Amino acid sequence: MKYEFSITKNPNPKKKPDPDTLRFGTEFTDHMFIMDYQEGEGWHDGRIVPYGPLSLDPAAVVFHYAQEMFEGLKAYKSEDGRVLLFRPYMNAQRTNRTNDRLCIPQIDEDLFVEAIKALVKIDADWIPQKEGTALYIRPFIIADEAFLGVRRSNHYKFIIILSPVGPYYVGGLTPTKLYVEDKYVRATDGGTGEAKCGGNYAASLKAQEEAHAKGYEQILWLDGVHRKYVEEVGTSNAFFVIGDEVVTAPLDGTILPGITRNSVIAILKKKGIKVAERKTTIDEIVQAYKDGKFKEMFASGTAAVISPVGELRYKDEDMIINNGEIGPIAQELYDTIYGIQTGKLPDDMGWTVEVK
């Protein structure tokens, strides 16, 4: 292997959770990967160590100025026992685009993937195999130089932790109810909408809670300038089936370039289904609904893969989509992507990377 990481085995491995009651993101495996960055020295001392607390100065930049980023992907164990990652180089590339926006130093993309592989390998017994479960992989970077003042940190930690997870939405593929947010804004041109940084998520909590209080599971965000173009669903990309065309927001600065989004578009194209990345107004969607042309809606993301939408509320307009049931395109996309991820379907796209 090109990269050498030191390994300190956990002398006290934990009991593995019951796969039948797994939730999302609450349990963690026996090990984690850590690597440090020091200005002038670069990234160094990549190591696998027992999962445990981080010790940080209370003046660490991450606590005050949120110079931080994260990624998310999953490992699956196929029926024939192979351990599969899904498009991990795309996470590595997106990491560096986020890092650039947040003034975090670039990271070698091969090293990023090799570190994931090394960690997943050592904790491979933690990969659950029940339908709908996976080993969620969370790489993240935090700025931990101890100083107060607004400038980039000179010290960082790149960390990977692993969590055996059940479905992100407890209801699985049950269609969700969405509220079109017209008060809060997730992102705007010139901001950090296309970066995977903590600040975007903290800013979204309030809108999500207000939607919950109104009886909706998630929100559909509109753009920050005109308040009319549809952008994302909560923390996922949004797709609309209008007539015979699937549309989603273009990657023009405010949209997170989702890896599942990219995969959805590629699969649709391969299957010969019309797909367009174009700006779409909420008014166009309401009109399509009135004309009987708004056939399906779904969100795409690593956590839930595909999440169908059964109801969309915009001001006084309550749109029931496909009778509140999962539509054929969403179902086919879920089956295809999940099938490739878990090795059940042949990987014609060359998307999976095996951990050997």
Added chain:
Amino acid sequence: MKYEFSITKNPNPKKKPDPDTLRFGTEFTDHMFIMDYQEGEGWHDGRIVPYGPLSLDPAAVVFHYAQEMFEGLKAYKSEDGRVLLFRPYMNAQRTNRTNDRLCIPQIDEDLFVEAIKALVKIDADWIPQKEGTALYIRPFIIADEAFLGVRRSNHYKFIIILSPVGPYYVGGLTPTKLYVEDKYVRATDGGTGEAKCGGNYAASLKAQEEAHAKGYEQILWLDGVHRKYVEEVGTSNAFFVIGDEVVTAPLDGTILPGITRNSVIAILKKKGIKVAERKTTIDEIVQAYKDGKFKEMFASGTAAVISPVGELRYKDEDMIINNGEIGPIAQELYDTIYGIQTGKLPDDMGWTVEVK
């Protein structure tokens, strides 16, 4: 005292720094204040302990989703030995407004101020007395429940640390050169611009670095929707003297409600100087410059108090303000505010709070 905090004295006090070489935010005192929040239990266990590292689970919310906020204020020691805080209840009130936006639980405002007083009292020997120095007080809250997923944390830490500081800008009251930012955006309606949360600062680093590379010390932000209204200077509020009027952006959602900003407005009003909180376009400022009416510009903030601006660059227009020198209004405001803060001037406004 209404609030009881346990105190664990630091058995190994550090050597205090030389006041002549103090920088900003790099040295910290012997103690810190910590208080925990648990959903269902509320804030509890307020305590003063030796300054030292925090131990946090790598899945703590703050590392991934930036659910965090901070405040900043200063303590001064007057010539007659009194320890003075400047308007600390305004920090407490702003904390709760930020907390509301970030879905962080509210905190008792009296407790917030009493905790600051108790900590400053125990480390009062750390307050430097040289002109331009102060004890900077940094209260902050971090979400530290260990889970992955986008929802509010059920556990938080409220922490206060203290740092003896020199001037924020090494040049002191030397006028700075600003670049009008027309690519990146700091805040937009519906976002978190008026909240003091980490994400706003992480998002601002890139623009600041690009301005530095062009030879400017700071940026002047424009609004995110029209890209024409002037908003803030870096992380400070912006003031412009146009003709006989001082103008600053109104608090309509994207502007941080600065405590120094509020004090500047109150002092100007008291002195009978015309001051307006109104939307002002960069074009109006350029036109005023051409007409010889753009007299002064300065930024206000806790760290630098008043920071005069000597040059403002917008596209091809290079505006030299007041011959690149500090103007009379900026100088008078600095002298007045710093005078009140340090007890040199009588506190007619009732702004200082003594730590007894």
